Amino acid sequence: MITVKDLYKSFGKLQVLNGINCHISPREVVCVIGPSGSGKSTFLRCVNQLEKPDSGTVTIDGVELTSPRTDINKVRQQVGMVFQHFNLFPHRTTLENITMAPVVIKKTNKAGAQLVARELLRKVGLSDKDDVYPAQLSGGQKQRVAIARALAMQPKVMLFDEPTSALDPEMVGEVLEVMKDLAKEGMTMMVVTHEMGFAREVGQRVLFMDEGLIVEENTPEQIFENPTNPRTQSFLSKVL
Amino acid sequence: MQLLDPHIFALNILQPILDAHGFQIVSQNMGNFLHGTLLTLEITALSVLFGMFLGLLAALLKMSRYKVLSIPGVIYIDFFRGTPLFVQILLFYFGILPLVFDASSFQAAVIVCSLNSGAYIAEIVRAGIQAVEKGQMEAARSLGMNNRQAMWHVILPQAYKVVIPPMVNEFIAMLKDTSLVAVIGAEELTHSGRILVSVTYEAAWIWGTVALIYLLLTRVLSMLGDYLERRLATE
Ligand SMILES: Nc1ncnc2c1ncn2[C@@H]1O[C@H](COP(=O)(O)OP(=O)(O)OP(=O)(O)O)[C@@H](O)[C@H]1O
Numbered sequence: 001m002i003t004v005k006d007l008y009k010s011f012g013k014l015q016v017l018n019g020i021n022c023h024i025s026p027r028e029v030v031c032v033i034g035p036s037g038s039g040k041s042t043f044l045r046c047v048n049q050l051e052k053p054d055s056g057t058v059t060i061d062g063v064e065l066t067s068p069r070t071d072i073n074k075v076r077q078q079v080g081m082v083f084q085h086f087n088l089f090p091h092r093t094t095l096e097n098i099t100m101a102p103v104v105i106k107k108t109n110k111a112g113a114q115l116v117a118r119e120l121l122r123k124v125g126l127s128d129k130d131d132v133y134p135a136q137l138s139g140g141q142k143q144r145v146a147i148a149r150a151l152a153m154q155p156k157v158m159l160f161d162e163p164t165s166a167l168d169p170e171m172v173g174e175v176l177e178v179m180k181d182l183a184k185e186g187m188t189m190m191v192v193t194h195e196m197g198f199a200r201e202v203g204q205r206v207l208f209m210d211e212g213l214i215v216e217e218n219t220p221e222q223i224f225e226n227p228t229n230p231r232t233q234s235f236l237s238k239v240l
Numbered sequence: 241m242q243l244l245d246p247h248i249f250a251l252n253i254l255q256p257i258l259d260a261h262g263f264q265i266v267s268q269n270m271g272n273f274l275h276g277t278l279l280t281l282e283i284t285a286l287s288v289l290f291g292m293f294l295g296l297l298a299a300l301l302k303m304s305r306y307k308v309l310s311i312p313g314v315i316y317i318d319f320f321r322g323t324p325l326f327v328q329i330l331l332f333y334f335g336i337l338p339l340v341f342d343a344s345s346f347q348a349a350v351i352v353c354s355l356n357s358g359a360y361i362a363e364i365v366r367a368g369i370q371a372v373e374k375g376q377m378e379a380a381r382s383l384g385m386n387n388r389q390a391m392w393h394v395i396l397p398q399a400y401k402v403v404i405p406p407m408v409n410e411f412i413a414m415l416k417d418t419s420l421v422a423v424i425g426a427e428e429l430t431h432s433g434r435i436l437v438s439v440t441y442e443a444a445w446i447w448g449t450v451a452l453i454y455l456l457l458t459r460v461l462s463m464l465g466d467y468l469e470r471r472l473a474t475e
């Protein structure tokens with residue numbers, strides 16, 4: 001589904017990604033963990049080309065995103081992204097946040113898009129919040145709307161960049177619940193997270209990143225019980 | 241205390257004013273002042289309106305990644321912000337426009353003021369766009385919108401709140417600056433003043449009246465601006 005080959009990325013003099021290779025299969029849920037500044041967000045953002053890698057390739061569903069001939073907007077419609085800080089559109093209601101992309105991009109008619117949007121709101125447990133503006137929502141509710149907004153484009157893959165890091169602790173659960181449901185339905189997911197509990201329970205594979213490299217990858221049981229790399233061991237001993 | 245007595249006030253203060261020659265000239269020519277005022281408002285409104293289109297276009301050009309687009313944007317903005325409006329009026333009315341078509345002084349006034357206003361509005365718009373959080377563009381693009389769709393549906397609707405207050409200031413500045421087009425004989429408030437002074441010699445009365453009318457207009461506009469700003473803040 002997603003294949004990443006020899007991905008390099010630097011910001012000025014700072015080398016952030018040092019040759020990332022990985023493959024993610026359809027319906028797989030992969031969690032990415034690692035210390036702050038190790039390049040997790042940059043990696044994820046290279047996957048949908050929000051950052052342009054210096055070299056290397058990203059292929060999704062057979063389409064090479066890094067090729068100049070690829071219509072990146074077309075590919076991004078199939079790759080949903082959820083941000084740490086939600087980035088909901090503050091000038092639009094919850095429902096409009098969700099219908100905007102299908103209406104603007106796919107020219108879906110408004111009524112049809114609203115029908116889908118209401119169904120998605122129900123799915124994330126916010127049926128009664130269709131008419132409010134993002135400013136009136138709690139952090140957890142905002143993130144659930146952001147997930148619904150991404151799902152409205154019917155993506156084949158969902159990318160999550162620390163979706164619960166900006167939330168008060170009591171709201172983390174409600175967002176993780178929605179993500180768990182999504183995983184159960186068979187969505188292909190890449191999740192950068194500090195929630196080791198989630199990685200362990202929902203993740204089928206865990207990638208440990210350090211200094212721009214995937215240093216270790218394995219099943220959650222193996223990574224958390226028997227990490228082999230010393231850097232993984234030292235990181236986990238600090239966070240667990 | 242005596243001054244407040246309406247009878248004494250009327251006799252000693254009001255009467256001499258009403259009797260003054262200048263006052264009579266002013267009141268007899270109210271029609272001319274009104275005509276000039278309307279034209280000043282018309283030139284200003286048209287210029288700011290066209291200026292908004294030009295400004296939005298120039299701002300987007302200047303922010304483009306492509307040099308063929310951004311360089312014309314930069315040249316346009318720098319030229320009209322970096323030279324005096326007075327010189328622009330002379331240059332266009334006597335120099336450039338005659339090469340293109342036979343422009344009336346009113347048309348020339350609107351064209352030059354629009355171009356000038358557009359350059360200032362471009363910078364206002366650019367600041368407004370840059371004030372929108374970076375994550376908004378990223379969210380829009382990550383959904384699959386192209387740059388134009390993201391600008392139109394996500395960025396600009398948020399930028400306009402930041403843009404309104406400086407836009408009102410631009411309108412006020414333009415209103416005052418249109419007085420410069422009197423030099424090419426465009427009929428507006430300052431021009432009316434010049435004509436009246438040249439035939440009546442009541443400079444103090446007439447220019448005083450002209451100044452007062454400008455003051456009144458700019459006050460009303462800035463009150464309107466304050467009202468808009470308060471409404472946007474509570475929205
Ligand atoms: N746009 C940018 N310009 C310059 N430097 C950047 C940019 N984005 C990221 N960096 C730098 O690249 C490095 C890796 O950043 P990245 O956000 O990928 O790390 P991360 O693993 O996601 O960290 P965290 O857990 O704190 O989110 C950091 O040193 C960061 O400061």
Ligand SMILES: [Mg+2]
Nearest residue numbers: 040041042162
């Ligand atoms: Mg990060």
